[in-house]
Amino acid sequence: MNAEFNGADGVYFERLNGADLHFEVQGEPGEPPIVFLHGGPGYNSYSFQALFGDRIERQVVFLDQRGSGRSGALEDTEQGADTLDLDTLVADVEALRDFLDVEQIVPLGHGFGALIALEYARRHPTRTSRVITVNPWVHFPDLARTLLEEASARRGAPFTDPADELRAAAPEGQHPAVGGARIEAAFALLNARDLLNALQFRDHASRMHLEFSDAEGQLIGGGEVQEALVNQGLWEFEYPPFLAELRRPVFVIAGAHDRTSYPEQVQWVADLADADVTVLDAGHYPWLDDEDAFAEALGDALNR
Incomplete structure (x- = not known):
């Protein structure tokens, strides 16, 4: 041993x-x-x-x-x-x-x-x-999208995914930071703790x-x-x-x-x-x- x-x-x-x-x-x-x-x-x-x-x-x-x-x-x-x-x-x-x-x-x-x-x-x-x-x-980009969808719904805001705009603006061959943009937008609508609590728990x-x-x-x-x-x-x-x-x-x-x-x-x-x-x-x-x-x-x- x-x-x-x-x-x-x-x-x-x-x-x-x-x-x-x-x-x-x-x-x-x-x-x-x-x-x-x-x-x-x-x-x-x-x-x-x-x-x-x-x-x-x-x-x-x-x-x-x-x-x-x-x-x-x-x-x-x-x-x-x-x-x-x-x-x-x-x-x-x-x-x-x-x-x-x-x-x-x-x-x-x-x-x-x-x-x-x-x-x-x-x-x-x-x-x-x-x-x-x-x-x-x-x-994690998919997880960020889920968080943004939930934050938008809870704030009564239309869901707007920044991914399309970022990809369109990115030079050929480059991969834009889609996940980061989504999570930044999500946490701007609802703080991280409240957002995760809403998604993760079955009940109070x-x-x-x-x-x-x-x-x-x-x-x-x-x-x-x-x-x-x-x-x-x-x-x-x-x-x-x-x-x-x-x-x-x-x-x-x-x-x-x-x-x-x-x-x-x-x-x-x-x-x-x-x-x-x-x-x-x-x-x-x-x-x-x-x-x-x-x-x-x-x-x-x-x-x-």
Whole structure:
């Protein structure tokens, strides 16, 4: 076993891949452990562990990604904040797997974290048992359009997509920043928090449940991570071309009330990665809305 890790439950704060990463290991070793990859970007793993962790029946690692939650600040990493990208986040997961001294893991990615889970599986198929995504985000210009449509509807404003004008004005061979323009227009109409709340939660009770857990965890922030990824072109990123390269089983658990992911984002993964999709009567955080149904769907994805 790795000298720094003996397979035991516990809270760890380790320098991995040039970053100080906080993670907690829970459960008995044996089958490939789950590595939970939270969304945001820039959120944390606390609420998922606190609200659902006890229902997971195998070893699981709750990771706060670099710059997020209880992990060290981006400015304290060897790479710095200006170079944060998907490559770096995937490399962090591989460094974590190596630290755990296991042959394979099961990446479990939620929202933005699904992108990390899928790319890890694509790059490291022999290190991946299977990949499970929950309400994945994979096509960010499309997601920006969804946000702009919702913001326009809620403000009673006509939907105007800046994409056509930008594309018409762009020199031949250049790709305009369509996603960025859409998201800027959306947030000019409605602030990001209210807009995402409107799209992601099945009802008011679910939103309050998560907010109570967040307050209990006393973890705030994430803006540094979001800003760094946006500066790297997050809203222009289209992952679907890479989905067809996946060679490990892919499972999607979707909430029918999460309009940031279902059905458009989920459909990309279903069609191009030949994913097995389970749709629940839930929102972006399905363990809030129907814990038993989510536990059943997760167990099925782990054991099929």
